Amino acid sequence: MSMLRLSIILLLLVTTVCGQADRGDFGPGTVQDGLTIKYIANEGISIDSGSNHILLDAIHRRYKPEYAFTPEDILSKIESSRYPYNRFNLILVSHNHGDHFNAESIAMHLMNNSSATLVSSDQVIDEVLKARDELAGSTGRKASSPSQFIRIKHEWKKSAVYEGEGLKVRFLGLLHANSKLPAYRDIQNFGHLIEIDGKKLLHIGDADIFTENFGSFGLENEVIDVAFVPYWFLLSKDGRAILNKELKAKTVVAIHVPPTGQSKTIRDILDSFPSAVVFSEQGEMLNY
Ligand SMILES: [Zn+2]
Numbered sequence: 331m332s333m334l335r336l337s338i339i340l341l342l343l344v345t346t347v348c349g350q351a352d353r354g355d356f357g358p359g360t361v362q363d364g365l366t367i368k369y370i371a372n373e374g375i376s377i378d379s380g381s382n383h384i385l386l387d388a389i390h391r392r393y394k395p396e397y398a399f400t401p402e403d404i405l406s407k408i409e410s411s412r413y414p415y416n417r418f419n420l421i422l423v424s425h426n427h428g429d430h431f432n433a434e435s436i437a438m439h440l441m442n443n444s445s446a447t448l449v450s451s452d453q454v455i456d457e458v459l460k461a462r463d464e465l466a467g468s469t470g471r472k473a474s475s476p477s478q479f480i481r482i483k484h485e486w487k488k489s490a491v492y493e494g495e496g497l498k499v500r501f502l503g504l505l506h507a508n509s510k511l512p513a514y515r516d517i518q519n520f521g522h523l524i525e526i527d528g529k530k531l532l533h534i535g536d537a538d539i540f541t542e543n544f545g546s547f548g549l550e551n552e553v554i555d556v557a558f559v560p561y562w563f564l565l566s567k568d569g570r571a572i573l574n575k576e577l578k579a580k581t582v583v584a585i586h587v588p589p590t591g592q593s594k595t596i597r598d599i600l601d602s603f604p605s606a607v608v609f610s611e612q613g614e615m616l617n618y
Pocket of ligand 1: 425427506536
C-alpha cells in the first residue's frame with residue numbers, strides 16, 4: 331500500500347469518525363478509487379465512480395456575494411472541458427437559479443464534451459438550449475447534439491427515474507424554499523436520489539422546509555447513505571424533523587454555506603446537528 335493510499339484511508343477515517351470532511355491533499359478533480367464525492371461550491375458537487383462522472387449544481391458563476399461560486403480556474407476548465415474536468419458524462423442541475431447553474435457555462439461544456447448529457451427540468455434545459463444556440467451563432471461552431479439534452483417533467487410530489495450503466499437517478503419533484511411567494515412558487519426544483527456503487531446519495535437542491543414536500547417519496551424506506559442539504563435545514567426545528575423522520579440518512583452533509591461569517595455558521599451547524607459533515611471549502615470530500 332502506497333503512502334498516498336494509506337494517507338487517503340487515514341483521511342477518510344478522520345472524515346467519517348469526526349463527521350467533518352477534510353480537504354484532500356491530491357489535486358482538485360483527481361479521481362480516487364471507489365465512490366468519491368467532492369465539494370466544488372455552494373451546493374455543487376462532483377460524484378465519481380467507475381465510468382460514471384457526474385457534476386451536480388457545480389457549474390455556476392459569481393452571482394451574489396452571499397453565495398459561493400465555482401472557482402474561476404475550475405470553471406474555465408469545465409467550460410473548455412480540460413483535464414481533469416473532461417471526464418463528466420452526466421450533468422445535473424436542481425433548478426435554474428444563478429447560485430446553482432449558469433446556462434452559458436453548461437452550454438460551453440456540452441459543446442466541448444460530446445460525452446456529457448444534461449438531464450434536468452424544462453426550465454433548465456430551455457435556458458441552456460437558448461445559450462447553446464447563441465454560442466453556436468457567435469462562434470460559428472456546431473451546436474451540441476440534441477441527444478445531450480434530456481428533459482424530466484417536474485411535478486410536485488411526483489418522481490421520475492433516469493437510468494444509465496451502473497447508475498440510477500430518481501428525480502424528485504420538490505417545491506423550492508419560500509414556495510408561498512410568487513417569485514419562488516413556480517421554480518422547478520428537483521431533488522436527486524442517486525444510486526451508484528451500492529450507495530444512495532440524496533441532494534435536495536433548495537427544497538422548501540415542510541413535511542408534505544418530502545412525504546410522498548417514501549424516502550424513509552430508502553436507507554439513504556448521504557443526504558446533501560442546505561445548512562438551514564440543520565438550524566431549524568422543522569428541518570431537523572424532516573432529516574430525522576423523512577430522510578433518515580446515515581450521513582448528513584450541510585451545503586450552501588455562505589462565504590462570509592463561515593466559521594460561525596459552521597459552529598452553529600455543528601451545535602444544532604453535531605453529527606453533520608459541513609462542506610464549505612472546495613476539495614472537501616467523502617470517499618467510499
Ligand atoms: Zn434557489
